[in-house]
Amino acid sequence: MKKIIETFSPEETFRLGEELAKNAVPGQVYTLIGDLGVGKTVLTQGMAAGLDIDEPVNSPTFTIVQ
Numbered sequence: 001m002k003k004i005i006e007t008f009s010p011e012e013t014f015r016l017g018e019e020l021a022k023n024a025v026p027g028q029v030y031t032l033i034g035d036l037g038v039g040k041t042v043l044t045q046g047m048a049a050g051l052d053i054d055e056p057v058n059s060p061t062f063t064i065v066q
Helices: 010-022 039-050 061-063
Strands: none
Touching: 010 039
């Protein structure tokens, strides 16, 4: 099932990530698609915070480019 959710600030994107993580169930998969700078890392950082992960979350796109 494809669902599109639009946010309008990094803070809103982070909070969305937290909410997604808090409502996630085991085995659930999320895919992120978007150009550079659209907020994929911020969303992922929010998801990590929602899962109580304290380790830094780096940009997967930056890692691939390097």
